Amino acid sequence: MINAIIALAVIAAFLWIYWQKKPKQSLTSTGVPKDYLVGLNYLLNEEPDKAVEVLIKTLQVDSDTIETYLALGHLFRRRGEVDRAIRIHQNLIARPSLSKNERMLALLALGQDYLRAGVYDRAERLFLEVIDSKLYVQESYRYLIDIYQQEKEWEKAILAAEKLSTLSHDNLGRQVAHYYCELALETQKKSGREMAFRTLKKAYEYDKYCVRASWLQGDWERQAGNMKAALRYYRQALSEDADFLPEVLPAMVACYEDLNDERALMDELKQLLAQYPRISLILILADRLQKKEGATAAVDFLAEQLQQKPSIRGLDRLIHLQQAQSEQPVEPRNLALLQTLTEALLKDKPVYRCLQCGYSSKILHWYCPGCKHWNTIKPIMGIEGE
Numbered sequence: 001m002i003n004a005i006i007a008l009a010v011i012a013a014f015l016w017i018y019w020q021k022k023p024k025q026s027l028t029s030t031g032v033p034k035d036y037l038v039g040l041n042y043l044l045n046e047e048p049d050k051a052v053e054v055l056i057k058t059l060q061v062d063s064d065t066i067e068t069y070l071a072l073g074h075l076f077r078r079r080g081e082v083d084r085a086i087r088i089h090q091n092l093i094a095r096p097s098l099s100k101n102e103r104m105l106a107l108l109a110l111g112q113d114y115l116r117a118g119v120y121d122r123a124e125r126l127f128l129e130v131i132d133s134k135l136y137v138q139e140s141y142r143y144l145i146d147i148y149q150q151e152k153e154w155e156k157a158i159l160a161a162e163k164l165s166t167l168s169h170d171n172l173g174r175q176v177a178h179y180y181c182e183l184a185l186e187t188q189k190k191s192g193r194e195m196a197f198r199t200l201k202k203a204y205e206y207d208k209y210c211v212r213a214s215w216l217q218g219d220w221e222r223q224a225g226n227m228k229a230a231l232r233y234y235r236q237a238l239s240e241d242a243d244f245l246p247e248v249l250p251a252m253v254a255c256y257e258d259l260n261d262e263r264a265l266m267d268e269l270k271q272l273l274a275q276y277p278r279i280s281l282i283l284i285l286a287d288r289l290q291k292k293e294g295a296t297a298a299v300d301f302l303a304e305q306l307q308q309k310p311s312i313r314g315l316d317r318l319i320h321l322q323q324a325q326s327e328q329p330v331e332p333r334n335l336a337l338l339q340t341l342t343e344a345l346l347k348d349k350p351v352y353r354c355l356q357c358g359y360s361s362k363i364l365h366w367y368c369p370g371c372k373h374w375n376t377i378k379p380i381m382g383i384e385g386e
């Protein structure tokens with residue numbers, strides 16, 4: 001509905017400008033230019049292709065009308081009718097009467113059409129041409145970065161982000177650090193760990209608290225069997241951003257299991273608990289206690305922790321443990337009922353949420369598909385989360 005209103009507004013603008021500039025063209029008995037009634041009629045009959053044809057054919061482009069053309073093109077692109085937007089913008093560019101500024105505006109618009117259509121090579125060429133003109137340089141770099149991210153061309157993305165940083169006040173450090181992490185992942189597959197480590201060093205130059213880089217190094221050391229080195233990197237990751245504790249913790253436990261050092265694991269977990277009282281950590285400690293000392297010790301520990309840190313996941317585990325106990329102080333049917341409730345509360349709950357736009361998901365994305373920001377998605381906190 002809003003689109004339809006905007007479309008009519010754009011057409012009305014066409015009509016008005018045309019009336020002002022070409023009063024002598026063939027008019028209908030009501031004084032309206034014939035071609036415009038034809039164009040408008042097509043649009044109202046939902047035949048936008050014919051409408052565009054008529055409007056393109058009949059309208060003279062000059063500085064008064066280019067904005068109207070651009071608005072119509074923008075409208076079609078926004079509605080997902082990219083082919084029509086492309087036709088309008090290509091038609092604009094073909095006009096020799098355009099000033100340099102107008103031509104660059106049209107190229108920028110056409111680039112956005114191709115970007116939207118996923119024709120990245122053409123979009124890239126257009127934005128580079130705009131940059132060469134020294135006009136709309138920052139906008140063009142932002143679109144180029146968008147293309148390189150979608151194409152996973154990380155080296156190009158780094159260069160474009162560096163250029164944009166020098167031209168604007170955009171703080172792109174964290175974003176570039178992620179590009180280096182992406183690049184390091186590719187390097188690791190192609191050229192091995194040593195080269196990949198070198199690439200990750202660059203990530204720290206852009207974000208000295210790059211948790212992803214530390215986490216990756218931990219994973220690679222673990223894969224190489226260097227558990228103690230891996231643990232150092234995981235600790236570093238937690239000191240950089242403790243929010244990722246639920247992800248890093250299982251890897252740390254795996255390192256200790258490989259080292260076969262349960263005691264050191266318990267010491268580390270207790271130490272971490274003092275620093276980061278998160279439910280993932282409490283549940284892992286409860287598990288270890290259950291294995292080592294039995295269900296009663298785990299129940300006591302969990303019940304005490306839950307008093308300070310109420311959590312549905314914690315409650316769910318407590319009910320499980322209670323059922324595992326040999327002496328059952330609670331009526332089993334009541335426990336089963338409670339468990340149904342906690343399971344229903346936890347079922348299909350997203351685990352991560354973007355702090356910027358609220359996008360939520362069950363898997364961790366470093367790049368938010370919702371708002372297109374890097375590093376804004378975190379594990380959900382509170383009674384239903386961590």
Ligand SMILES: [Zn+2]
Nearest residue numbers: 354357368371
């Ligand atoms: Zn987001």
